[in-house]
Amino acid sequence: MNKGIFVLGASGFIGRELLRNAQAARLDVTALVRSPENARLLERTGVRVLVGNVDQPAGWAEAASRCGTWIDLIQPPIPRRLGARALRRIVRERLRVTAAIAGALSAIPPERRPLLLSISGMSDLAPDEQGRLSHRSPLRARPMGFAHIGLRVRALLARTAIDVAFVHLGTVYGPGKSFTSEIFPKLARGRLPTVGRGANRLALIHVRDAARALLHLATLERARVAGRQWIVADGAGTSQRDFLATAARLLGGPVPKSAPTWLVGLIAGRAMADELSKDAPADPAALLETGFAFQHPTPASGLQETMEALARPVAAVSPPAGSVGSTVTP
Ligand SMILES: NC(=O)c1ccc[n+]([C@@H]2O[C@H](COP(=O)([O-])OP(=O)(O)OC[C@H]3O[C@@H](n4cnc5c(N)ncnc54)[C@H](OP(=O)(O)O)[C@@H]3O)[C@@H](O)[C@H]2O)c1
Numbered sequence: 001m002n003k004g005i006f007v008l009g010a011s012g013f014i015g016r017e018l019l020r021n022a023q024a025a026r027l028d029v030t031a032l033v034r035s036p037e038n039a040r041l042l043e044r045t046g047v048r049v050l051v052g053n054v055d056q057p058a059g060w061a062e063a064a065s066r067c068g069t070w071i072d073l074i075q076p077p078i079p080r081r082l083g084a085r086a087l088r089r090i091v092r093e094r095l096r097v098t099a100a101i102a103g104a105l106s107a108i109p110p111e112r113r114p115l116l117l118s119i120s121g122m123s124d125l126a127p128d129e130q131g132r133l134s135h136r137s138p139l140r141a142r143p144m145g146f147a148h149i150g151l152r153v154r155a156l157l158a159r160t161a162i163d164v165a166f167v168h169l170g171t172v173y174g175p176g177k178s179f180t181s182e183i184f185p186k187l188a189r190g191r192l193p194t195v196g197r198g199a200n201r202l203a204l205i206h207v208r209d210a211a212r213a214l215l216h217l218a219t220l221e222r223a224r225v226a227g228r229q230w231i232v233a234d235g236a237g238t239s240q241r242d243f244l245a246t247a248a249r250l251l252g253g254p255v256p257k258s259a260p261t262w263l264v265g266l267i268a269g270r271a272m273a274d275e276l277s278k279d280a281p282a283d284p285a286a287l288l289e290t291g292f293a294f295q296h297p298t299p300a301s302g303l304q305e306t307m308e309a310l311a312r313p314v315a316a317v318s319p320p321a322g323s324v325g326s327t328v329t330p
Contacts, residue, residue, distance in 0.1 A: 021212055078090070166229040174208065205234055
């Protein structure tokens with residue numbers, strides 16, 4: 001089976017970090033993006049970049065079929081207020097995209113069909129027999145928060161004949177996305193409260209560890225990975241309050257106040273309030289048993305590095321020496 005990796009949603013927060021790490025590890029990666037601008041940016045990482053529409057696999061399926069593992073990181077933009085209507089729209093969009101990917105995989109003969117890493121969050125899972133969210137966890141019987149998305153995607157994939165591994169990421173923090181644009185600036189000004197008392201444990205993962213873990217799973221022997229669910233979260237059990245207070249301290253801001261969960265629900269939407277206030281004690285034991293090691297086993301070091309990265313002047317992705325990146329437009 002081909003060792004190549006095909007990445008969908010490569011221009012996003014995790015995707016870009018994944019490409020940087022893939023390039024550093026000299027992995028054979030092909031990325032699909034939908035805009036030539038993103039293609040030009042990403043090709044500097046040295047990976048092969050295809051420009052195309054996920055709904056039109058004719059433009060990319062041939063090249064993708066030569067990769068042994070596909071990683072689906074596609075996610076429609078999450079609005080600031082995630083109300084019920086916005087959530088329904090995101091579910092519809094994720095299902096449409098997942099169906100397109102599943103269709104492209106199903107068209108490849110089974111003996112050379114790639115493995116799909118389907119990426120979701122922790123909300124899909126209910127506690128296991130030890131009260132932790134782990135590879136043994138059953139799926140939630142009643143969806144809450146982002147599980148409305150993940151459970152529907154998973155049900156769709158379960159109805160296909162393709163090989164899938166379900167990867168559940170904790171909240172991915174690092175220099176980028178809403179952490180840079182909203183969370184850190186508000187924490188620095190004392191404008192971001194904890195949701196409720198903040199004693200709940202968050203499932204957290206630094207963006208580099210998220211990217212490294214996905215590449216690690218993509219390069220393991222397929223039989224070890226397929227058909228299982230994987231937890232990609234540091235397992236430190238950091239409380240929401242400690243996480244936000246540590247970030248605020250590093251930013252020179254005050255200790256965050258707290259706001260009632262119902263109020264955050266009104267402002268940010270119920271799904272977001274649920275997501276932030278629920279207890280999520282993650283257990284990444286299965287991932288660690290495969291030999292993976294976190295570079296940031298707790299947010300203390302991960303946040304420190306994040307702040308250092310944000311303090312550096314913004315640098316474009318610089319081309320590695322001897323880069324062979326190429327853009328292919330169908
Ligand atoms: N970030 C987290 O904290 C977190 C936590 C748990 C799970 N996850 C999961 O991890 C995955 C990646 O998350 P992320 O934070 O990297 O997301 P992100 O930064 O929002 O990136 C989303 C990616 O999807 C692409 N995309 C969106 N709609 C598309 C469409 N219709 N067709 C093709 N591409 C489309 C975007 O492309 P453009 O650049 O062209 O818009 C972008 O590359 C998602 O499945 C998410 O659910 C993330």
